[in-house]
Amino acid sequence: MTTYTLKIIRIKQETPNVVTLSFKQPALKKIKYLAGQYLTLIFRINGRRYIRPYSFSSAPGIDELLEITVKRVPNGIVSNHIVDMVKVNDSIEVMEPMGDFIFQNNETLTDVYLWGVGSGITPLFSLIKYILWSNTFLKVHLMYGSKNYENTIFKNQIEHLLSIYSDRFILQHFHTEVYVGDKNPDVIEGRIDQVKALKMLSENPVIGKSSHYICGPLGLKESVKQALDHSGVVKSLIFSEDFELIKNPADFVDIQSQTVRLNFQNQEYNLEVVKGKSILEAALDTNIELPYSCQTGNCSTCKGKIVEGKTRMIGLVKERTDLQETETLLCCTYPLTENIIITI
Template sequence: MSAKYFHLTVKEIIDETPDTKTFSFWHPIHQAISYKAGQFLTLIPEIEGKKVRRSYSMSSSPNKDASLAVTIKRVPGGLVSNYLCDNLKVGDAIETMEPMGHFVIEPNPTKERVIVLFGGGSGITPLMSIAKSVLPVETKTKVYLVYGSRNEENIIFKKQLDELEAQYSNRFKVLHVLSQPSYTWIGYKTRINQASAVTFLKQDFAIDIAKAEYYLCGPEGMMQHVEAAIKIFGVTDNQIHKEHFFSAHDEKAMEDEDEAGSLKEQTITIQYEGNDYTVVVKPHETILDAALRDDIDLPYSCQAGMCTACMGKCIAGKVSMDEEDGLTDNEIKQGYILTCVAHPTSSGVVIEID
């Protein structure tokens, strides 16, 4: 099934911090866009005559907010984030892909559970959506948030988080962790790492660590530290959900990457929307790069192997991937690949795209 595209009109813009803005959008006329808490929206602005795509987690709640919204933080050297923050205005229309992503939660009023959210920087965005979605629906569930920021003025959603904490005082607790706070800050001055994560869970929240569900979103190092900490207490992989963010620094690294010497030019077949396309993939190209070069409009979003928008299935031949974190082990065993980071390593490769 092909991805859907929409043109959404900006309804409101809120300055969250000096370098972060929330953009809310009107739903299309006669159609409400459905999504799950934690999913992302891919924006497709045209910059200097070229369409570019970036994925931004939605900070809105599908069951609480009338409009869908993304929150965008400026990134040094970030082409798209900076362009959107500087140029997108109320009333402007922008092309988007339908919401996607597997970092989701579906609130269930019959559930009574403990959910712990760990966020760093702009990683708060999907966690905000999750908290706002779960708290009104699961009236017996407790939600805890550990949120790491640089300093007080960089705390995204500070006012909203305070309001949620007041509204759900017996079921929602927020712990702000600042790495470079002002001298008047009386909270934690540290980073979220393996040792501090244990302290937060045992001393500040006093929860049964082994029984909670965990949602992590932020810098890769932070998530690795938290995962290592909670696994000490017997937390299993299926209790841990992670969202990997793709930054402008990753983008630059991709652009600077040398041509892979071990790869050879291969001719592959792509089955998409009822057609068979023959595509020549050069050594330095991914399967997605080669398809787009041939004007085959395959679905894609982050181009970093994280979002799964470009997922296909290798039904013949062999393929290698630069990055596998976006897929589950079971999906990889079944032959699923992400075309944006995939290279054919044998002749006769056939890729099936739903």
């Protein structure tokens, strides 16, 4: 795992609960990334190591600095640490950029839609800048859900882009909290739901020639995907990014608390994995510093090999057809039987 140390040279308060950290590129080996990818930050907080991915809000070729934008999650360890404690001139260890939520160009496309809510705007903002800059003909539509204007991340930067690309950048705000002074034709009141998404899509006569990038809570993803299905947009033109692993309690019915034998860096551990915790979570809780990043079954950093016993992967955000039968992603792996042995 390649890591770099980056220095923070600017911190910008975007909204009351959101900050953007700007990092200087390393002097010798510049970090290369694609719009829509993420940077994984490594922290030590109260003696324990925490690793969290944050999408780039900067875009390669356009923004000189590497930027990520972080929203405070209630009781979240790292997001609160970043928003409250991190300072200009701090050095932060990061992994090399990862992620497949990137722009897939296609000659038949006329329009690109980006659907985002809250901090989900982060990779979308990087993609918007990149698509507008690298193409001269594509129409870019941003469907953006926020609480209100005060909590709209990148409000001014988005307006700036609108003034530059007024002929092909189209913005629609959705606010769940509309004040009298905020009332304006650019704002639709309420969440982005299936009905509202269908209405927006029906306004475009060539919707079959559009691709779609979705980032936000599960409800947004499901509503937009259903609306796209009804509008005849094929699945291969729909892309989504998930910030969080969604666990369905029904998948856990036959999962048992078990002791799992883990071989890591030539050491053997007997790990108590209580029902509901993944093998990665159980290892981290006992301070075994396994490698990981996304915790959503997407990046493979936590890949291990099952030597004995049976396990199940639960909550993978995307289907993984690239894993061999004995391979498993420990962030999503739960014990099914006794006598499990895993190496990583």
